[in-house]
Amino acid sequence: MRRTRLLAGALFGILAGLAVAVFAGEQHPSALFLEYCAKCHGEDGRADTPKGRQLMARDFTDAEFQSSKTDAALIKQVTKGGEDMPPFGKKLSAAQIEGLVKNDVRGFAKKK
Numbered sequence: 001m002r003r004t005r006l007l008a009g010a011l012f013g014i015l016a017g018l019a020v021a022v023f024a025g026e027q028h029p030s031a032l033f034l035e036y037c038a039k040c041h042g043e044d045g046r047a048d049t050p051k052g053r054q055l056m057a058r059d060f061t062d063a064e065f066q067s068s069k070t071d072a073a074l075i076k077q078v079t080k081g082g083e084d085m086p087p088f089g090k091k092l093s094a095a096q097i098e099g100l101v102k103n104d105v106r107g108f109a110k111k112k
């Protein structure tokens with residue numbers, strides 16, 4: 001009984017990990033994130049960069065932040081920009097922005 005459940009849990013973990021890897025299609029954070037976002041948000045999503053600290057960008061690994069925003073709200077912010085964040089709606093396609101939010105920004109929450 002116990003063993004079956006453990007096994008099922010392990011299997012599920014592996015499958016979920018694989019699914020994320022396949023869905024993302026590339027490493028996390030993505031090349032796109034590193035190119036356009038890491039300057040402020042940091043390669044680890046913590047915004048622990050000179051620019052990120054100066055502008056007080058959010059720590060994407062913070063669970064409270066993650067649960068307080070919907071994907072739609074985040075996509076809108078990246079598209080239209082925020083108070084101190086530049087808009088990316090003209091530079092990037094809607095699909096790219098959706099990927100950045102769903103894979104990169106959300107991806108920081110699951111780690112550690």
Ligand code: HEC
Pocket residue numbers: 033036037038039040041051055056057058069073074075077078081082083084085086088100101105
């Ligand atoms: C020039 C620095 C800068 C760059 C470049 C930048 N951001 Fe931001 N970002 C910020 C700041 C500062 C905030 C804090 C909120 C604000 O300014 O409105 C923010 C907020 C966000 C938020 C929403 C946080 C919230 O509280 O709702 C998301 C999501 C986000 N950024 C994603 C990205 C993505 C994806 C990219 C790359 C395409 C990117 N950012 C590039 C500075 C930056």
